[in-house]
Amino acid sequence: MITPPDVDLVPSTNDSLTETPARSRGLPSIVRALRRTTPGKAVAWAAVALLLLVSVFPFYWMVRTAFTPAAELIGDASQLTPSNPTWINFARVLGLTTTEESVAAGGTGATLNFVRYTANTLFFAGSIAIVQTLSCAMAAYSFARLRFRGNSALFGLFLSGLLIPGIFTLLPNFALIRSLGWLNTFQGLIAPAILVSPFAIFFLRQFFLSLPREVEEAAAIDGVGVFGRFFRMTLPMSRGPVATMMLITVVGIWKEFMWPLVAANSDGTRVLTVALQRFQAQSPNTSPDWTGLMAASTITVIPVFILLVLLGRQLVQSLNFSGGK
Amino acid sequence: MPLGTQDPTPTRRPIHHRERWAALALLVPAMVGFVVFWILPSFRSVWYSLTDFNLLNEPGFIGLDNYRELVNDDVARNSLLVTFQFVFFSVVLGTLLSLVTAAMMQRLRLKTWVRSLLLLPWLVPNVAIALIWAWLLDGQLGYLNHLLTAVGLPGVSFYNASQAMPIIIAIGIWSGLGYTALLFFAGMTQVPTEMYEAGSIDGATETRMFFSITLPLIRPVIALVVVMSAIGSFQVFDLVLIGYGGNPIPAVRTIFFYIYQTSFGFFRMGYGSAMALVLAVILGALTAIQMRAMRANRSDLS
Numbered sequence: 036m037i038t039p040p041d042v043d044l045v046p047s048t049n050d051s052l053t054e055t056p057a058r059s060r061g062l063p064s065i066v067r068a069l070r071r072t073t074p075g076k077a078v079a080w081a082a083v084a085l086l087l088l089v090s091v092f093p094f095y096w097m098v099r100t101a102f103t104p105a106a107e108l109i110g111d112a113s114q115l116t117p118s119n120p121t122w123i124n125f126a127r128v129l130g131l132t133t134t135e136e137s138v139a140a141g142g143t144g145a146t147l148n149f150v151r152y153t154a155n156t157l158f159f160a161g162s163i164a165i166v167q168t169l170s171c172a173m174a175a176y177s178f179a180r181l182r183f184r185g186n187s188a189l190f191g192l193f194l195s196g197l198l199i200p201g202i203f204t205l206l207p208n209f210a211l212i213r214s215l216g217w218l219n220t221f222q223g224l225i226a227p228a229i230l231v232s233p234f235a236i237f238f239l240r241q242f243f244l245s246l247p248r249e250v251e252e253a254a255a256i257d258g259v260g261v262f263g264r265f266f267r268m269t270l271p272m273s274r275g276p277v278a279t280m281m282l283i284t285v286v287g288i289w290k291e292f293m294w295p296l297v298a299a300n301s302d303g304t305r306v307l308t309v310a311l312q313r314f315q316a317q318s319p320n321t322s323p324d325w326t327g328l329m330a331a332s333t334i335t336v337i338p339v340f341i342l343l344v345l346l347g348r349q350l351v352q353s354l355n356f357s358g359g360k
Numbered sequence: 361m362p363l364g365t366q367d368p369t370p371t372r373r374p375i376h377h378r379e380r381w382a383a384l385a386l387l388v389p390a391m392v393g394f395v396v397f398w399i400l401p402s403f404r405s406v407w408y409s410l411t412d413f414n415l416l417n418e419p420g421f422i423g424l425d426n427y428r429e430l431v432n433d434d435v436a437r438n439s440l441l442v443t444f445q446f447v448f449f450s451v452v453l454g455t456l457l458s459l460v461t462a463a464m465m466q467r468l469r470l471k472t473w474v475r476s477l478l479l480l481p482w483l484v485p486n487v488a489i490a491l492i493w494a495w496l497l498d499g500q501l502g503y504l505n506h507l508l509t510a511v512g513l514p515g516v517s518f519y520n521a522s523q524a525m526p527i528i529i530a531i532g533i534w535s536g537l538g539y540t541a542l543l544f545f546a547g548m549t550q551v552p553t554e555m556y557e558a559g560s561i562d563g564a565t566e567t568r569m570f571f572s573i574t575l576p577l578i579r580p581v582i583a584l585v586v587v588m589s590a591i592g593s594f595q596v597f598d599l600v601l602i603g604y605g606g607n608p609i610p611a612v613r614t615i616f617f618y619i620y621q622t623s624f625g626f627f628r629m630g631y632g633s634a635m636a637l638v639l640a641v642i643l644g645a646l647t648a649i650q651m652r653a654m655r656a657n658r659s660d661l662s
Contacts, residue, residue, distance in 0.1 A: 075565070075566055075567075076468070076566075079464050079467070079468055079566075080468065082464060083464055083468060083470065083474070086461060086464075086478065086537075087474065087477060087478065089534070090477060090478050090480060090481055090534075090537075090538065091477060091480065093481075093492045093493065093496060094480065094484075094492070096492070096495075096496060096503055097488075097492050097495070100495065108501060109500075109501065112501040112503070112506060113503065113506045113510075170389040170390050170393065171390060173386040173387070173389065173390065174386060174387050174389075174390035174391075176386060177382075177383040177386040177387050181379045181380075181382060181383035181386075182379055182380075182383075183379065183380040183383040183384070184380075186383075189387070192394075193390070193394060196394065196398050197647060198643075198644045198647045198648065199398065199402060199640065199644075200591075200594075200595065200636075200639065200640050200643045200644075201595065202595070202616060202619055202636045202639065202640075203401075203402065203405055203636045203637065203639075203640040204397065204398060204401040204402060204405065205636075206405060206408065206623055206629055206632055206633050206636060207400075207401035207402075207404035207405045207408060207633075208397055208401050210404070210408075210413075210415065210629065211396075211401070211404075213415070226397065227393075227397040228397075229393065230389050230390060230392060230393025230394075230397075231389075231390045231393035231394045231397070231398070233394075233398075236390065260382070261379060261382035261383075261386070262382065262385075265386065286483055289483075289485065290483075290484075290485040290486065291485075292485065292486065292487055292597075292598045293597060293598070293620070297624055307485070308485045308486075308487040308488075308598070311485075311487045311488060311491060311602075312487055312598075312601070312602060312606075315491060315602060315605060315606075316605065316606055320605055323494075323495075323498075323605075325495050325498070325501070328491055328495070329491075329492075329495060332488040332491050332492060335484070335485060335487075335488045336484050336488055339480075339483040339484055340480070340483075342483070343476055343477075343479065343480060343483060347472065347473065347476030347477075347479070348472050348473075348476065350476065350479065351472055351475050351476050351479065351542060
C-alpha cells in the first residue's frame, strides 16, 4: 500500500528553479516513452494534438482574417489562407491611411492609432511592473528581515488586501482620481497600482525568507547598513524571483481592462484593451469591420506572443514557482 | 510559515534600533499606496453604499435604502444567478479538463514549448479573446459555424438565449485551461516518479494511477485552484461586454456587468457600491476558505 507524502502547495524555490526530473533525463526518456507506447498513449497524444490545435487555431484565424481584404471576406470565408493577402488592415488601424482609403478598405473612417495605444500600454505595464515590484520588494524585505514592533500585524494587514475584490475599491478610486482632476491622465491610470500589490509583497517576502541570513549578518557586523544590505546584496541575489514577479505583473496589467476603461479612455492615454473595445463599439453592429478588428487584435496579441517565445520557459516555470496566483 | 518576527538573538540586539527606522523607510512607498488606494477606498465604498452618490452631487445619506432596493431588484438577482451559473460550470468543467490536461503533460512528458503554447490563450486579454470568438461564431461568415454546418450540425450563436451561457462558459474555460493545467502540473511534478514506476510494475493502468496516485496526492492544489478560479470567474465582465458589443443579452448579463452599468452607465455610484459590497462579502468568504486551505496545507508539511 502506498502512503501519500505531503504535497508542496507553494513549491520551494529550489524545486522550481531546477527542471522537472522528467525533462532532465533527456533523450532516453523519449526512447522509453516510444517503446512503452500503447493504444491508450496514442489516444492521449491525439488528444494533446487536438488540444494544441484548439488552443492555437483561433489565433491563426485572427491573423488570417487580418490579412484578408475586407471585400473578399465573403467569398473567402471558408478558405484556410486568403487569396490576396494585404497589409491594408494593419495600415488603417495603425493610422497610416487617409480616411478615404480606410473607408474604401471597409473601415468606418474613425481615427485609430494603435501605434500610440501600444506605446501607452507598454508604458502602463512597464512602469507598474518596475516601480510596483521595487516598492513591494522593499516592503517584503522589511517584513522578512527587520525587527520592529507591529511587523506581523502590518504584514497581516497587507495580506488582507488579497481579500478585497477589485470592484470594491474601483468605484471610490475612480471618484478620487476624478476629484483630483486626473481622469484621462497617465498619473491617474497608473496611480492605484503603481506602489503596491499585496500578492507581490507576499510572494517576495516568501522568497527573502528562504535566503540564508549568514552573509547579511556578517555584512551587518562589518557595519553595512540595512539599505546597503538590501540594495547591494539581497536585491542583486534575488534577480530571478524579482524578474518573475515583474513578468507576472506585466501580463496582469497587459490584460487589465476595467480600470483603464473608466479612468483613461481618451485618445492620449487609451491602452490596447480599451482601444479594441472602442473600435468594436464604433464598428456597425450589423456588419462589423472584422478585418480591421482582427488586425487590431493581432497587434494586441503580438507583444504577448513575443513574450511567450522569448520567456515561455521562464513563464511556465514561474507558474510552478508561484504555485498559485 | 509563521507570520511573526524572528526571535531577537543577542548578537543582533545592538542594531535593533537602527533597523526600526530603516524598516519604516523601506515600508513607506508600499504603505502610502496601500492606505490611499486600498484602505481608505474600502471605507469610502461602505459610506457610498449608504448614500445617493451619483458623481455630480455631494453624497447624501439615505440609510439602507440601496440595500432595500437591492433585495427587490430582479435584474440584480438575475445577474447574480447568471454569475453563479457561470462560476459553477466553468469551475467544475474547467477543473476536470485541466486535470486531464495536466495528467497528459506529466505522463506524456510534454516539452516546455508545448506547455507554453497551451498557455497562449491565458496571456491574451479577454477583450481580444471575446472578439476572436465573436468572429469565429459570426452568424454569416464565422469559420466555426462554417465547420459545424459542413459536417451537418446546426450553427451556434451568441444571441441564442439557450446557447449564450454555454458559449461564454466554453470560451472562459478555453482561455484559462493552459494556466490551471500548468498549476496542476506544478503540483504533479512533486509526486515522486517512483510511485508511477511501482504502479506500472504492479500492472496498474494509467487511468488507475491517475485516480489512485495523482488525484489524492495533489488534492491540496486542486482545492486551491478551485477556489481561485471561482473567485476569478465571479469577476467575469469583459467577455460578455465585448462578446455582445456592449449590450449583452439577459442570459449572460453578469453581476460585474450590472455593477459597471449601474455605476458608469447610470452614474448610480451609491447603488453600485452597495452591490459591490455584497459581492465583496461573497468573494471574501470564498477567499477566506482559500486562505484556510493554504494554511491547513502548510501545517501538513512540517
